Amino acid sequence: MPYELFYWPGIQGRGEFVRLALEAAGADYVDVARGHGPGQGVKAMTALMAQAPGPFAPPFLRDGAVLVSHVAGILGYLGPKLGLAPVDEAMRLYAQGLQLTITDFVAEVHDTHHPISTALYYEDQKAEAKARATAFLDHRLPKYFGYFERALAGNPAGSAHIVGEQLTTVDLSLFQCWVGMGYAFPRAFADADARWPKLSALAASVARLPAIAGYLASDRRLPFNEHGIFRRYPELDRAAG
Amino acid sequence: MPYELFYWPGIQGRGEFVRLALEAAGADYVDVARGHGPGQGVKAMTALMAQAPGPFAPPFLRDGAVLVSHVAGILGYLGPKLGLAPVDEAMRLYAQGLQLTITDFVAEVHDTHHPISTALYYEDQKAEAKARATAFLDHRLPKYFGYFERALAGNPAGSAHIVGEQLTTVDLSLFQCWVGMGYAFPRAFADADARWPKLSALAASVARLPAIAGYLASDRRLPFNEHGIFRRYPELDRAAG
Known part of the structure; x- marks a missing residue:
């Protein structure tokens, strides 16, 4: 079934x-x-x-x-x-905390283009979206990605994965956040590899997994577009740094 | 311990x-x-x-x-x-979904006073807060509370609790959302008992639980204030209906 x-x-x-x-x-x-x-x-x-x-x-x-x-x-x-979760309970709960942190991050990405209301079009809240996107890129993105980078660096099992020594759903979700940011904010994200090298390496390694590489090349993987969470509105983007 | x-x-x-x-x-x-x-x-x-x-x-x-x-x-x-979760797995997962829906609701309540940036004071995003609070009261609050009301009405074990026939963390969290809304938006929430009668009755029954009544009367229960999630800013409130 x-x-x-x-x-x-x-x-x-x-x-x-x-x-x-x-x-x-x-x-x-x-x-x-x-x-x-x-x-x-x-x-x-x-x-x-x-x-x-x-x-x-x-x-x-x-x-x-x-x-x-x-x-x-x-x-x-x-x-x-x-087989994508730690077996140890304390580790599983730590992974759950990371996953819930990603949930919060995703909600904040969404609100960069809809800061006032989901009942309004983006075009009707563009000025507010620009203010929120700027605050997001200045404060929130570094806070979240800096945290994930430190978590990778602090993993006693090494930084190939964020929890333990095996692939978890958190690694896969971080890959999605990484490529999503690269899609939505290509200018602001241009220096991302240098700012968060361990996260960058993790995203690249996930993309190389045979099952994921096959999926990304298939028509089951929908392209990013301006109806999803990660939207490319050039006016919300800004230069890196 | x-x-x-x-x-x-x-x-x-x-x-x-x-x-x-x-x-x-x-x-x-x-x-x-x-x-x-x-x-x-x-x-x-x-x-x-x-x-x-x-x-x-x-x-x-x-x-x-x-x-x-x-x-x-x-x-x-x-x-x-x-002893505040269903034992049955499907019921426990349903309760978890309700709890995660409350997480989303709470984040939206927070953003009524901070729609642009948590790095800015409320006073620096007041106009945007008014727009977001209005959209929240018009669209989001009825969507969430209407959903919880239907879930209470649809509980096969009766509407004394939202999941099954015993108190869960979800009931307690819904109480907090209910009293929080009454604190933050007293005018808009003035007709809440009539709009969502089962949710109102649930909140009242939680407040009457001896352990909760004792807690609410103790100094362990902090008062609501304008530093938390539910803040009373009269300019964000509006007439009910």
């Missing part, structure tokens, strides 16, 4: 953090809302959301009788099953 | 969601950063944060060799130990 992932079709968005874990593990899964057969498509997703109790928002994952929502929740559930 | 909670002293903030769980269960805990003895105070907290690997931000909880961060992470860890 394949895992069933439910997420908006047409964007990487938050669903991509789950896709990367499923793909890295070679798991059998269906991307339900992107399908067109019976029981597939967006309607199958919104029908589940209309149930009470149902999930608040995509992404969510169904595994038999279990329905689990939110990126960190889904990855906390899948990690041990896919 | 008592649980050690680490959070900024002087505010309820995100730490309060953890305090409510510890208090409801009558757990033995130390609110480390509020203490003044050896190994206590804010310095004890920031020392742990300076470690790599350490937590990104408060709140975090230490339980012997385990360090767990983020409200949803801490409550996911404590819930089963304190």
Whole structure:
């Protein structure tokens, strides 16, 4: 029985953090809302959301009788099953903390283009978006990526992975944050390899994993676009440094 | 060995969601950063944060060799130990999804007074805060609280609790969101009892729990103030409806 992932079709968005874990593990899964057969498509997703109790928002994952929502929740559930989580409890909880920190980071990236309201178009909050994006690039990005860089440097097992000596969902999610930033803010991110060398090396090593390289080259990997979390609006970008 | 909670002293903030769980269960805990003895105070907290690997931000909880961060992470860890989580796995994951939805709600409440940057004072982003608060009250609050109300109505075990037939950390957190909204937006929230009657009844029943009533009357319960998540800025409030 394949895992069933439910997420908006047409964007990487938050669903991509789950896709990367499923793909890295070679798991059998269906991307339900992107399908067109019976029981597939967006309607199958919104029908589940209309149930009470149902999930608040995509992404969510169904595994038999279990329905689990939110990126960190889904990855906390899948990690041990896919061999992408530490076995030791203290380490697993540390990885969970990193994953929840990534959740916060992703929400802040989203708000660089929607600082006032998700009910308004970007074009209707452009000035505020410029102010928020500038504050994000000046203060928040260095705070988050500096933290992940220190966590990599402080990993007693070495900086090939952020937790322990094996690939976890956190490594995969950091890869997505890294390439997402490079897409959305290419000018501000131009010196990223020098600023956060261990994070840069981690992202590169994830991209080289055969399962991930195969996925990135496939049509299952949607391109970045201006409907997702990481959006390229040149007017929000600025010179590096 | 008592649980050690680490959070900024002087505010309820995100730490309060953890305090409510510890208090409801009558757990033995130390609110480390509020203490003044050896190994206590804010310095004890920031020392742990300076470690790599350490937590990104408060709140975090230490339980012997385990360090767990983020409200949803801490409550996911404590819930089963304190008897405040469903035993059934599917139900526990559903409760986790609700808890993570509350995390998102709390972040949005915070951004009503800081929509541009946490590095700026509220006074320097007041106009943007008014726009974001209005959008929050118009669109986001009804979306979240409407969802929780439907979840209560849809609970097969009845609407005395949001998951199953026993008190969980989610009930306690919803109480905090409810009283927080009443503090921050008293005018907009004036008709809340009529709009979300089951949520209102849940909040009232949590406040009547002997352990919680005792806590709320104690000096361990800090008052709401304009440094926390829920802030009363009358200019951000508006008439109900």
